[in-house]
Amino acid sequence: MEPFVYEALSSRVVFGRGRISEARDELEKLGAKRALVLSTPEQEKDAQALASSLGPLAGGVFSQAAMHTPVDVTNQAMVVVSDKSIDAVVSIGGGSTIGLGKAIALRTDMPQLAIPTTYAGSEMTPIIGQTEDGVKTTQTTLKVLPETVIYDPELTYTLPSFIAGPSAMNAIAHSVEALYAQDRNPIVSMLAQASIEALATAVPNLMSDTLDSEARANAQYGAWLAGACLASVGMAIHHKICHTLGGTFDLNHGAVHCLMIPYTAAYNRDHASEAMKQTASALGVDDAPGGLYDLMLLSNKQKSLRDFGLTESDLDRAATLAVKNPYYNPRPVEKDAIRSMLQDAFEGVRPM
Incomplete structure (x- = not known):
């Protein structure tokens, strides 16, 4: 066998049907006090429902995530982060939403709870791709790796x-x-x-x-x-x-x-x-x-x-x-x- 190097990354993974109900507990484990729930416009209702389940840990909802993580959308989200004294992000959705959570974490180093509803896989990577002026660039940094991921297959049942x-x-x-x-x-x-x-x-x-x-x-x-x-x-x-x-x-x-x-x-x-x-x-x-x-x-x-x-x-x-x-x-x-x-x-x- 040829020599190799394997470096495991540290993420907490919670897998199983119905486990979105544990989101509040997972945020508390991260030490969050005011979490911003992120989504695309299409999944705003899901984000609002999740925010309601978080009780006092919910600091608001930002539902403008977009494909390829446009820098101008991140700038808009950062205004909300500042105005509402946000100290953690919860991303519910696919790669677009999780990408926005990563972009916020890149700028603030705040913890992330990712709840994927598609199969993009971005939630498990320290990779972020951002688009500005029609050019998409990527970088790798542990700052953008979500600390916790909840995989709840029931959230994909309505995925067309x-x-x-x-x-x-x-x-x-x-x-x-x-x-x-x-x-x-x-x-x-x-x-x-x-x-x-x-x-x-x-x-x-x-x-x-x-x-x-x-x-x-x-x-x-x-x-x-x-x-x-x-x-x-x-x-x-x-x-x-x-x-x-x-x-x-x-x-x-x-x-x-x-x-x-x-x-x-x-x-x-x-x-x-x-x-x-x-x-x-x-x-x-x-x-x-x-x-x-x-x-x-x-x-x-x-x-x-x-x-x-x-x-x-x-x-x-x-x-x-x-x-x-x-x-x-x-x-x-x-x-x-x-x-x-x-x-x-x-x-x-x-x-x-």
């Missing part, structure tokens, strides 16, 4: 399939990339394979019109593992290209990850053969990019970059941006090769 499917594929993307990341190690690889298997098994049932509570729980479990993988190892071309596309063209975060994972896996196929074998095994298929493509077709409304409304000139811009300050990747990040990959995704063809 058109959100649940891409969100689960977003989590799969974290785990696939962890298998060939620069800091990969046997522990993370084990978690990544378990994550891919749990999520891939759940995805078809997430797309059903009938609620499958066990599939919802498995998906959230897989998303937790995926987030832990992303937190432990670096990112590569998949996250770089999705950050570029999402931040530059304001594309839906989960949907663009869902679309691109078959193509980024194919980009690395010949340079990360062991990772592709591990992914294929977890998916129960012979070819990893092909298996990911089939799951993408099943779960994503947008089957191509063209479906997002992009043009071929947008692909040129994205390729140029993607090769600037590239993340580590097993295959060299070259503009022409990236442009070719984007063309395949634009046309929605099966990756070969």
